Amino acid sequence: MAERITVDGMSCGHCEQTVEDALEDVDGVTTASADHESGAATVEGSADTDALVEAVADAGYDASP
Numbered sequence: 001m002a003e004r005i006t007v008d009g010m011s012c013g014h015c016e017q018t019v020e021d022a023l024e025d026v027d028g029v030t031t032a033s034a035d036h037e038s039g040a041a042t043v044e045g046s047a048d049t050d051a052l053v054e055a056v057a058d059a060g061y062d063a064s065p
């Protein structure tokens with residue numbers, strides 16, 4: 001299942017990688033892709049939405065479903 005979350009605060013490719021790494025560490029995530037230009041991340045897998053938002057917040061960015 002694919003899920004898209006809004007991520008505020010990304011401004012470059014390094015930010016995208018940081019968000020992707022944080023999301024990929026969440027149980028149930030198979031792949032994650034972030035795009036600073038659209039301000040969003042797309043996640044494949046069965047992870048809980050709250051866990052995804054929390055992982056992004058822990059990485060230093062604001063996120064919402």
